Amino acid sequence: MRILIAEDDAIIADGLTRSLRQGGYAVDWAPNGVEADTALMTSAYDLLILDLGLPKLPGLEVLKRLRARGVQVPVLILTALDGTGDRVKGLDLGADDYMVKPFELAELEARVRALTRRSAGTAPTIQCGSLAYDQVGRVAYVDGVALDLSAREIGLLEVLLSRMGRLVSKDQLVDHLCGWGEEVSHNAIEVYVHRLRKKLESGGVKIATVRGLGYCLERPQGE
Numbered sequence: 314m315r316i317l318i319a320e321d322d323a324i325i326a327d328g329l330t331r332s333l334r335q336g337g338y339a340v341d342w343a344p345n346g347v348e349a350d351t352a353l354m355t356s357a358y359d360l361l362i363l364d365l366g367l368p369k370l371p372g373l374e375v376l377k378r379l380r381a382r383g384v385q386v387p388v389l390i391l392t393a394l395d396g397t398g399d400r401v402k403g404l405d406l407g408a409d410d411y412m413v414k415p416f417e418l419a420e421l422e423a424r425v426r427a428l429t430r431r432s433a434g435t436a437p438t439i440q441c442g443s444l445a446y447d448q449v450g451r452v453a454y455v456d457g458v459a460l461d462l463s464a465r466e467i468g469l470l471e472v473l474l475s476r477m478g479r480l481v482s483k484d485q486l487v488d489h490l491c492g493w494g495e496e497v498s499h500n501a502i503e504v505y506v507h508r509l510r511k512k513l514e515s516g517g518v519k520i521a522t523v524r525g526l527g528y529c530l531e532r533p534q535g536e
């Protein structure tokens with residue numbers, strides 16, 4: 314899951330970035346509207362967190378352009394307390410949710426989970442053989458027992474589950490797992506996959522290596 318934060322307040326952006334990265338999301342930060350607009354044209358995101366009061370290009374304009382291009386990425390608007398009119402305009406322009414500053418990080422994280430889940434268009438729990446993945450709590454279970462997965466492993470599992478039975482290239486994994494300025498090599502991806510594969514083994518869930526191309530989470534027989 315990759316998230317773009319468009320926010321000119323560096324302290325807010327930094328806090329958000331840290332907490333979302335800890336949650337296993339890849340996070341990019343655009344400090345003004347022009348950079349946000351460019352990022353949205355060049356990268357695919359699973360969520361946009363959009364401050365409306367942005368320099369260079371207002372948040373509402375960023376949103377308008379995004380929807381005019383037909384991009385359906387979920388958008389969570391951040392507004393100041395007195396910005397009721399803008400908030401309504403934002404929702405009219407196709408934002409999915411909004412939060413008023415100052416906000417609680419925990420509440421924002423809950424909304425991020427809800428929005429990214431909704432956009433995945435799937436049930437709260439994804440089943441793959443004896444593996445059950447709770448998308449709300451972001452916990453994986455094998456036969457009802459919770460697996461001890463790192464944030465990276467959770468991120469990796471989410472990408473593989475969303476493309477169950479299909480090939481995912483290492484570049485795609487890097488794209489989904491890393492924000493700008495974060496370096497993750499193909500070797501590191503191999504290590505994460507190796508660890509996750511070991512942890513899923515007990516449940517008979519297989520991550521196949523497609524040599525030279527990438528990985529595939531095998532769809533269980535009969536599903």
Ligand code: CA
Nearest residue numbers: 321364366367
């Ligand atoms: Ca602002």
